Amino acid sequence: MKKSTAILLLHCPDRVGIIMEMTKFITDNQGNILYLDQSVDQIDHRFFMRVEWDLENFLIPKEKIAEYIDTLYARRYEMKFMLKFSAERPRMAIFVSKMSHCLYDLLARWKAGELDVEIPCIVSNHEDLRYVAEQFGLPYYVFSINKDWSNKREVEEAEMKLLKEHGVTFIVLARYMQIISDDMIAAYPNHIINIHHSFLPAFVGAKPYHQAYERGVKIIGATSHYVTAELDAGPIIEQDVIRITHKDTPETLVLKGKDLEKIVLSRAVKAHIDRKVLAYKNRTIIFS
Amino acid sequence: MKKSTAILLLHCPDRVGIIMEMTKFITDNQGNILYLDQSVDQIDHRFFMRVEWDLENFLIPKEKIAEYIDTLYARRYEMKFMLKFSAERPRMAIFVSKMSHCLYDLLARWKAGELDVEIPCIVSNHEDLRYVAEQFGLPYYVFSINKDWSNKREVEEAEMKLLKEHGVTFIVLARYMQIISDDMIAAYPNHIINIHHSFLPAFVGAKPYHQAYERGVKIIGATSHYVTAELDAGPIIEQDVIRITHKDTPETLVLKGKDLEKIVLSRAVKAHIDRKVLAYKNRTIIFS
């Protein structure tokens, strides 16, 4: 059986002795450390750490741990931290439009047990991919948005209500071709993951493969990032690229890009589910 | 001994029978075709071709070939073509500032016989790299540009005069940290090769590694392109990338990027010297 663990992600101004203190806190209370990775931002003099420990013999009750960390360390070290428990699986909503490749890739991994996550619902602005949801026995909700966006606000309110009912903890935009409003972004800060089909910051916005073709680049990419209020400008979680040639057309770029998109998005989603991502300023620390 | 060959690069509207006609022209006149590569732009319906043949038994005199091609084919097919001869080695001027990595990489390859080129001169706005030129026994000219650019025009005129005296046929900007004026660009259209230390079109302009750090990208790149009037926007010849992590600082990005820059620039320069690059619109066809 999988161990019940606590996962602590933190960052604070870099000071001597923080690793020592935090590992002492865990081991003194009989927590067996299973994972530790840390990193220092040499420019901002900021310290980042991810530590995971077995809760089996841990002396502090699970529901008290955050309080203790807050009292004992967070204030002293001006620390920001997140405490997660392996027993609490994240609940992921997937938003899609008409292209199936990212959705299939996520669901195939989930079915194969690679993603430790619940998928309470799939949301779309189109009926097109209902059959995929049905193949996997998942509920599929369609919210049609008018061309003139006249119902955008009420649609998003209905979506938010649905997400709440389903206890959704984070959202994946798997080639969802709709702008997310600031309200929804604010409700899920650094918890909406998008895949943009370019090597950001190149080719922001619409039709990046056509932009890439016009510019004559020799390499194309895909970028997965947290959604922030500014379009395609949030903290980047993962990127990858593929070499192309002058023989490629926008159509072959779209095909080649699909492979990048699904792999890059799924890697980012897995890192998020495994609590290995820490967003700081507009960057991410990805623990190994 | 190396064979004396003719190299024909051409493009024209795509029409049936062009390959057939051109190869027939060469073989009918007893030219032995050593290389043929072609490509069709499916969007613009444009045909691109590079063909190289042995001149040994070719019936048409070398100095008449261009005329024949022009008369027989170029007008009929609305064709643009360049005719080059392997016996006429290109003459390359290298422009540098203070960083030596691209210069060393070019000169080491040249010394090893990898680049079939003459290097009549190295030009700089600083004294710093004179020792490298001296190591390789090459003339080094310094043209100091005032901070306020007050002598920019007369400096460029002196440079152009020098290039002319040395019979320079193309220019390589090997991390030359000066803007080239429109006059010089106009004098060497698609014959000035620059290396930009980013994955263009991301991070145009100054300090791209710092921009990359700020944006939090997970991959950095380098781009070699022909210089046009618009900054960092000319036809791309070659690009490459390297994966980075959140542990990188602008300083380590600079170090990692140097490896990319020199390899990407040298590949582009070699393709140009070997007459394997055809610029069309703002793209390049790179023949294999």
Place this chain on the structure above:
Amino acid sequence: MKKSTAILLLHCPDRVGIIMEMTKFITDNQGNILYLDQSVDQIDHRFFMRVEWDLENFLIPKEKIAEYIDTLYARRYEMKFMLKFSAERPRMAIFVSKMSHCLYDLLARWKAGELDVEIPCIVSNHEDLRYVAEQFGLPYYVFSINKDWSNKREVEEAEMKLLKEHGVTFIVLARYMQIISDDMIAAYPNHIINIHHSFLPAFVGAKPYHQAYERGVKIIGATSHYVTAELDAGPIIEQDVIRITHKDTPETLVLKGKDLEKIVLSRAVKAHIDRKVLAYKNRTIIFS
């Protein structure tokens, strides 16, 4: 509607004029050439070509084309050729064992219209992946092979019979963990595509990720190749790699490798379906 085309793949000793002759043959008979790519092996002095043309106004009846090519060119040029028609979709059998990632990747692409192929059956030595076949409404046949291989011959005969009944034209081993016998290989020469989970020729045989871990490599790979009598030694169609670190275990290598495997296999399968692969000696020419 998709055009009805003929696709000719050929190779022969390199001689002047073959492109000219073949393109003349097609255009003289009013075939509109849609694609032409050629390549010369400079070591073996061998010429390779792929040409595709529209059959709409072609003067030679479809069923006579092969005969004409054979009579007019194949004998004269000692040419080997394959003639295919876009109207005749290949029929692909997929063999699987217990891992679903390659199967899902192929089926998701097929469902999205990326693979121009029929899938008459999925074959396995285990029940495990029946649910995937059912999700996509495809027949799934299980042939159990005894641990001592005592029924290996009769199982393969049954499989061959099934493949024949279903008109299967080529086989994809999508992480099928069984050796294919020489008889079956002989029945489908260069028509069985395997994915091996290493960067061949490194780590032939069983448990390549464990071998990679033991050897301490810094990069792992996957290789798709045609199956020949010698294990993991057939002509390579496609390979790709990913960087790893000392922190990886055999388990994380397996996870990272799965991404490579499915992409590499699917690319190879697509190239085969699109008739863009020509096997010669133990190598492949992949037309662009």
Place this chain on the structure above:
Amino acid sequence: MKKSTAILLLHCPDRVGIIMEMTKFITDNQGNILYLDQSVDQIDHRFFMRVEWDLENFLIPKEKIAEYIDTLYARRYEMKFMLKFSAERPRMAIFVSKMSHCLYDLLARWKAGELDVEIPCIVSNHEDLRYVAEQFGLPYYVFSINKDWSNKREVEEAEMKLLKEHGVTFIVLARYMQIISDDMIAAYPNHIINIHHSFLPAFVGAKPYHQAYERGVKIIGATSHYVTAELDAGPIIEQDVIRITHKDTPETLVLKGKDLEKIVLSRAVKAHIDRKVLAYKNRTIIFS
């Protein structure tokens, strides 16, 4: 001015509290930790760590530190450790034969200040590259080995004597085309760095590019490793690869491979100089 630092590389069976103990040891003695990276081998349950601290106010005298670590920790934790000081620059001998690309790459970096190393001598079995040594003002020693290897032993003794006189601390084989004898390997355990021009373990031994061509691979590589008694089988420090096509010949593979070789070798050499490599069993831990 560069700080005077101590660098401790260690490995031992993984046990709770080692990071805590070691960092406490350093900070209690007023050492300011500048760098800390650690890693756990989850298979062998082994702990690896690199820590670097400022010696300025460190209470333990430099020459006593090793003794203290040995007494206080190494025995208790069954720890193996190396203690290095930034003030003691490694002394690198470069062995070459006839190809200049790796040598130029190393010397150009050294000249640009990228490699914190002394280069007391360049050693060769041929006169060919003396001019490169002279360009950089470095002593160049030629030791001719007879075709029948009759003087192999006495040559290596002379070389070892030379290395000793020059205080050489590690050796780089920069495309040195001679087998190193077991005696010399034993004298420099994990201190001889080789570049092999293939993606090891594929294509061990002679003419790997020809082997790669014959096998028809789609990607070639280069591998830098520590030399051990078994040919091309020592711990790998760095690898990289490049995509090739069916159009490549052994000759173009050699050209493309040279770019890989020099970059891969120089990265490995830099990691070694910076004391970021720890060899364990037949693998390496590369600290970030």
